[in-house]
Amino acid sequence: MVIEKSDFGKFQVGYKDSFTREVTQSTVDSFVDVSGDVNPIHVNEEYAKTTRFKKRIAHGVISASFISSLVGLKMPGIGAIYVSQTLKFRAPVFIGDTLTVTGEVVERDEERKRIKIQTDVTNQDGVLVTTGHAVMMHE
Template sequence: MYKQRTFSELKIGMKESMTKKITKELIGKFAEITDDYNPVHVDEEYAKDTMFGKNIAHGMLSAGLISAVLGTKLPGPGNLYMSQELKFRAPVFIDDVITAWAEIIELNEEKHRVKLATWCENQDGKIVIEGTGMVYFDK
């Protein structure tokens, strides 16, 4: 399920991803965990009158997939998330299939910090989130 690496194994340009289908049930669970019951996410009647015309997933639900990539694949277990910049580019709808990506763009060996380009794209290849993250990796 996860990839264990050491800092010395990390290289600029390394890239990993994971894919997940965003279901109505996942959106409901995310709302329950976070107490974010914004009706644009959970109320079909309300969402019909929004600019999207239907429910959209919480942006942080998709962003959470980036965290999963960092924690399980690149750099993997043992890192501490220090920061994340996100730009939400497009909505995620029920039944969209989202792929979260992370690519190493900078390594600071002295401080054991890894900077990564991060993004999520839907099943059509459209970028829905993009940004950069920084982790501390002491393995």
């Protein structure tokens, strides 16, 4: 299998990319297995009914992990290192939501081979659920 590094020159200010993924029960179960986070708001329907959300919500960091897929595989992708990420969780994500992860290059440092990416995650209704900035360093 041939793995090609991404072309740093492609990622100019204004470049955008995105993908869509559904948050399933399996997604939440896998995250619980990896993280050990069994907060009842995520795993117990009866408890969740007593909260302001009235049903279970997915872990906020699941939407952030989708950002990792965007920057690690698409922009800039192979040959890049995640340097930093800021996050704001703006709205809950529910099991069954379909999330669109969008990145846009907002800064470029040619000398250091770094790009700063505005990262936004919206649900199927267009509601912004997670926002922030990623800084990526290209090899």
